Amino acid sequence: MDNPLIAPIERILTASPGVSWTEHAVIRHLIDLNYLSPDYGRESLGLFQTHFLVMNALYQLRNKFIDSQAGCLTISALSIVFTPRAGLQEEWDENQQELTEVSPLLADYYLSWETFTSASTESVDELLNSFWRRYGAQDDRLEALELMGLQEPVTMVQIKKRYREKAMILHPDRGGSDSQLAELNGALDTLKRYYS
Numbered sequence: 001m002d003n004p005l006i007a008p009i010e011r012i013l014t015a016s017p018g019v020s021w022t023e024h025a026v027i028r029h030l031i032d033l034n035y036l037s038p039d040y041g042r043e044s045l046g047l048f049q050t051h052f053l054v055m056n057a058l059y060q061l062r063n064k065f066i067d068s069q070a071g072c073l074t075i076s077a078l079s080i081v082f083t084p085r086a087g088l089q090e091e092w093d094e095n096q097q098e099l100t101e102v103s104p105l106l107a108d109y110y111l112s113w114e115t116f117t118s119a120s121t122e123s124v125d126e127l128l129n130s131f132w133r134r135y136g137a138q139d140d141r142l143e144a145l146e147l148m149g150l151q152e153p154v155t156m157v158q159i160k161k162r163y164r165e166k167a168m169i170l171h172p173d174r175g176g177s178d179s180q181l182a183e184l185n186g187a188l189d190t191l192k193r194y195y196s
Contacts, residue, residue, distance in 0.1 A: 001113045005057040008035050013061070013073070013082035021080040023054055030054075048124040055110040062107075141194050144187035156195040163188050 012029055013021070027050065030036045041047040058080060062073040071084040109115055145151055148162045166184055170176035 001116075003053055003057050003060065005030065005035060005053050006060055008033060009054065009057045010061055010064075013080070014084075017071070017082055017084050019081065022078060023051070023080065026054060026080065043121070044124045044128060045119060045121045048119055048127070049116065052110065052116050052119070056116070059107050059110045140190050144190040147183065147187045148191070154195070156192070159188070159191050159195060 008030060009026060012026060027036060027040070031038050031040070036050060039046075040050045055075075058073065058075050062075060065071045065073050065082070069085055071082060071086075074081045074083070145154065148159065148166065150159065150162055163184065167181065168174060170180040170184055172178055172181065
């Protein structure tokens, strides 16, 4: 399948070497150039498809720039930057592997047309709901760490040690209460999901 956004995104990035773009800024520029409809994100499936096409184009361009030794395309959640090889000359020769590293799972995801073609409104809604559940669960994890009196970085061994110490203090037979001990047990269960 051909991605119609590759050529316009390549023109956008190569016309502004060294400029840090967000995905949203690239999309706004594509709308201004009439490559995308302004209401692309009205429905979750349209939003996903646009996001996928942009990311797919970026990863294809990244590979193209590396193969042709034209430069380096850095792709992260908050920044997309094309740096021509001339701007990387010393780094290119010394650190080509580091300049071209990327998460293979992420690249595979966005380079697979199966991801795009198998997407449905239901699967995209579930993906978004899953994200928000994980996002909310991060708050639970931080609250559990705070209740335990711990902070990152932490290991399960440290968590269990702190749990035993606090359980001794909060146990009803030692002056604590059932509700305090239950809250501590809940915090331990939450942290086990992240650190076990």
